[in-house]
Amino acid sequence: MNARSTTLVADTGRRNEAAILNAALEAFGTKGFNGASMRDVAKGAATSLSNLYNYFPSKSKLLAEALRHANAELQARVAGAVRDAGDDAPSRMREAVRAYVGFVVDHPVATLVATNEVRYLDPEDRAALVTDRDATQATFEHIVAQGAADGTFRTPYAADAARAILSTVGAIASWYRPDGRLSRGQLAEQHARYALALLESPLPQ
Amino acid sequence: MNARSTTLVADTGRRNEAAILNAALEAFGTKGFNGASMRDVAKGAATSLSNLYNYFPSKSKLLAEALRHANAELQARVAGAVRDAGDDAPSRMREAVRAYVGFVVDHPVATLVATNEVRYLDPEDRAALVTDRDATQATFEHIVAQGAADGTFRTPYAADAARAILSTVGAIASWYRPDGRLSRGQLAEQHARYALALLESPLPQ
Amino acid sequence: MNARSTTLVADTGRRNEAAILNAALEAFGTKGFNGASMRDVAKGAATSLSNLYNYFPSKSKLLAEALRHANAELQARVAGAVRDAGDDAPSRMREAVRAYVGFVVDHPVATLVATNEVRYLDPEDRAALVTDRDATQATFEHIVAQGAADGTFRTPYAADAARAILSTVGAIASWYRPDGRLSRGQLAEQHARYALALLESPLPQ
Amino acid sequence: MNARSTTLVADTGRRNEAAILNAALEAFGTKGFNGASMRDVAKGAATSLSNLYNYFPSKSKLLAEALRHANAELQARVAGAVRDAGDDAPSRMREAVRAYVGFVVDHPVATLVATNEVRYLDPEDRAALVTDRDATQATFEHIVAQGAADGTFRTPYAADAARAILSTVGAIASWYRPDGRLSRGQLAEQHARYALALLESPLPQ
DNA sequence: TATGAATGAGGATTCATTCAT
DNA sequence: CATGAATGAATCCTCATTCAT
Numbered sequence: 001m002n003a004r005s006t007t008l009v010a011d012t013g014r015r016n017e018a019a020i021l022n023a024a025l026e027a028f029g030t031k032g033f034n035g036a037s038m039r040d041v042a043k044g045a046a047t048s049l050s051n052l053y054n055y056f057p058s059k060s061k062l063l064a065e066a067l068r069h070a071n072a073e074l075q076a077r078v079a080g081a082v083r084d085a086g087d088d089a090p091s092r093m094r095e096a097v098r099a100y101v102g103f104v105v106d107h108p109v110a111t112l113v114a115t116n117e118v119r120y121l122d123p124e125d126r127a128a129l130v131t132d133r134d135a136t137q138a139t140f141e142h143i144v145a146q147g148a149a150d151g152t153f154r155t156p157y158a159a160d161a162a163r164a165i166l167s168t169v170g171a172i173a174s175w176y177r178p179d180g181r182l183s184r185g186q187l188a189e190q191h192a193r194y195a196l197a198l199l200e201s202p203l204p205q
Numbered sequence: 206m207n208a209r210s211t212t213l214v215a216d217t218g219r220r221n222e223a224a225i226l227n228a229a230l231e232a233f234g235t236k237g238f239n240g241a242s243m244r245d246v247a248k249g250a251a252t253s254l255s256n257l258y259n260y261f262p263s264k265s266k267l268l269a270e271a272l273r274h275a276n277a278e279l280q281a282r283v284a285g286a287v288r289d290a291g292d293d294a295p296s297r298m299r300e301a302v303r304a305y306v307g308f309v310v311d312h313p314v315a316t317l318v319a320t321n322e323v324r325y326l327d328p329e330d331r332a333a334l335v336t337d338r339d340a341t342q343a344t345f346e347h348i349v350a351q352g353a354a355d356g357t358f359r360t361p362y363a364a365d366a367a368r369a370i371l372s373t374v375g376a377i378a379s380w381y382r383p384d385g386r387l388s389r390g391q392l393a394e395q396h397a398r399y400a401l402a403l404l405e406s407p408l409p410q
Numbered sequence: 411m412n413a414r415s416t417t418l419v420a421d422t423g424r425r426n427e428a429a430i431l432n433a434a435l436e437a438f439g440t441k442g443f444n445g446a447s448m449r450d451v452a453k454g455a456a457t458s459l460s461n462l463y464n465y466f467p468s469k470s471k472l473l474a475e476a477l478r479h480a481n482a483e484l485q486a487r488v489a490g491a492v493r494d495a496g497d498d499a500p501s502r503m504r505e506a507v508r509a510y511v512g513f514v515v516d517h518p519v520a521t522l523v524a525t526n527e528v529r530y531l532d533p534e535d536r537a538a539l540v541t542d543r544d545a546t547q548a549t550f551e552h553i554v555a556q557g558a559a560d561g562t563f564r565t566p567y568a569a570d571a572a573r574a575i576l577s578t579v580g581a582i583a584s585w586y587r588p589d590g591r592l593s594r595g596q597l598a599e600q601h602a603r604y605a606l607a608l609l610e611s612p613l614p615q
Numbered sequence: 616m617n618a619r620s621t622t623l624v625a626d627t628g629r630r631n632e633a634a635i636l637n638a639a640l641e642a643f644g645t646k647g648f649n650g651a652s653m654r655d656v657a658k659g660a661a662t663s664l665s666n667l668y669n670y671f672p673s674k675s676k677l678l679a680e681a682l683r684h685a686n687a688e689l690q691a692r693v694a695g696a697v698r699d700a701g702d703d704a705p706s707r708m709r710e711a712v713r714a715y716v717g718f719v720v721d722h723p724v725a726t727l728v729a730t731n732e733v734r735y736l737d738p739e740d741r742a743a744l745v746t747d748r749d750a751t752q753a754t755f756e757h758i759v760a761q762g763a764a765d766g767t768f769r770t771p772y773a774a775d776a777a778r779a780i781l782s783t784v785g786a787i788a789s790w791y792r793p794d795g796r797l798s799r800g801q802l803a804e805q806h807a808r809y810a811l812a813l814l815e816s817p818l819p820q
Numbered sequence: 821t822a823t824g825a826a827t828g829a830g831g832a833t834t835c836a837t838t839c840a841t
Numbered sequence: 842c843a844t845g846a847a848t849g850a851a852t853c854c855t856c857a858t859t860c861a862t
Contacts, residue, residue, distance in 0.1 A: 034239030171372030198403045444649030567805045581782030608813045
């Protein structure tokens, strides 16, 4: 069962750190990195502006840290789902997509920040984050490669399929509303099927 | 053959208008709406900061106008492609996707702006733009509906398939490089197939 | 009979000059000299911004010219009233005040400009205007002196009484509304009596 | 004995607040609200431009606060003078006028700001200030009413007399110079007599 | 840790004025 | 005369960041 906490970052041991990180995700997600001010973040974290600098040395590093947490959570969910899945490529892809959809639905704002605001990081932080993200993507790519190798996924464009799948799932964050037509589970099911179909995998029925 | 002009907006009759709009797309795409300053735009358009305000009353309206042009061009390309395609749903979908990919590849920066910076518009401008965008999306939805009705597209999730396809194609803008592994044509071909596969349409071979 | 034109400056021979001057008085009166822009004036005069400079070399000179017209009209009214009055000081004071009140009521905005915005003139223009204004004030001072000399006005502070009277009358402009409790005539009558009382002149009844 | 401090606002507890308010009164009085820049105010208060915004959220609110202080001081002086005066209307009017003249002479710049720049306030602030000002005016009106009721003030226009008196006294601010012909006390005496005469009160001699 | 005060740089926007037509 | 386009200086205000406490 997936945890569905409203805030992404749990207590970190330092008094206000989690509150600041979550407020940063919220502020950057709502107004964009450049549109949100450190004052906005401070207000969201219910602390003072100057206190932010006791935790993070700059706005940019604050974004980096927030994104690190978001990525770690995403990666953990996906990795766990794959671990718990069967051995065949379709099952593993199915569960990976379902986990990813779950994360996006639980944390759409963080997902938006992770896709839209990465470019405002310092080069080194951006590089580190892209590496993290690539690790997640690699999980999907391995599954695709597995299915392509054993003939289950018959798409002639296996090399790029993972990226196509991930962009579709990530885009959910930009339109998803909790009270929308589709439930969390339906959305996961739907995107799992989209993914397998795109991979030209045999489908039930 | 599609024109591949580096600038999206052609001359509009007013002296500097096109230059300003193109500079705005470039600046907003490169640094984000809030990260780019009106000075950046002015510099890109080779005019003075204050002269921008002889053409557009505010930064936000400038963005709105630029996006209006981008959407119009996209819509025209897609509509033209569909018009020139065969009558069956797969042919039409194929050409629609190819045209969309062509636009994204020709104007990746404008595409990024159109997806990432819309939220900075005034509510009315945003609404107008969403309406425009929905019109383009509706073109795809109609094709999906056609194929679903005649049994060609067998996906059980036809209602949301157009959005999934469009998000994949739009995401190309965030990683495409003209000197990348795939040519423009290959990219179009690839995404056309991804789309038809996702729709569970019969595929060649 | 007093003319009660809504605009102070009548046609001057040059096409748009009067319209510009009246628009300037209106704009400067409503928003203040620094609060009103040349664009505001142009809009009010229904002409283009740049065309203003075909008539007046600068915003400051435009104000100077407008105030010159206002002062001339005021002075003409007061002088005429005094000329038409009887020979005794009370009658002359009474008519002078009534004429002044009439001007203020007919042109409250111009009166406000004349009292509040003079300081924004170039030194030479301001000096010229103060001279003009002193001429009007001198009319009142002469009457006061006449009454003081012949014993009709018994105030011990005759030297400053004219200024006191004029400031009261001028202040009408800041609260007068055409639909107010007092009619134009009642206001004139009232202030005439205030003036004579202040001068310690014998009053009817 | 009246204090004649050159600055109106005394220390308020917050480090620079009084200095900023006094600098604002000086700047707005000298150059007008729109003619004075926040930089001017900062310079006058010997602090940085941006620090002003740690004390007041906008130029307009700064003006509002400065005027609030000025009005409070004026009202306190007038109320105190009336309290210390005799019981009869002429004595009370005399002391009220003398106190008002004293304020105007001590703070001519603040008086000018209070009369000329009120219109640049936000509507709510303007309303609040007008209410404050009306309270001071009401003090005078009550005295007039008292004298009218007991037959001491025989003017037929008692209802508007307070306003006439106040406008005359307020106008002192626009021409008063400390080194002028009349001393502070003479000016007070003179205007007290003008006021009583205007009210058609019996006068000495 | 936590905060209020402080600041220099930079943001969008407006302005009076000029110029080419 | 009349105009639209152009511009440099100045406007109010916000920002990320620092510092003293």
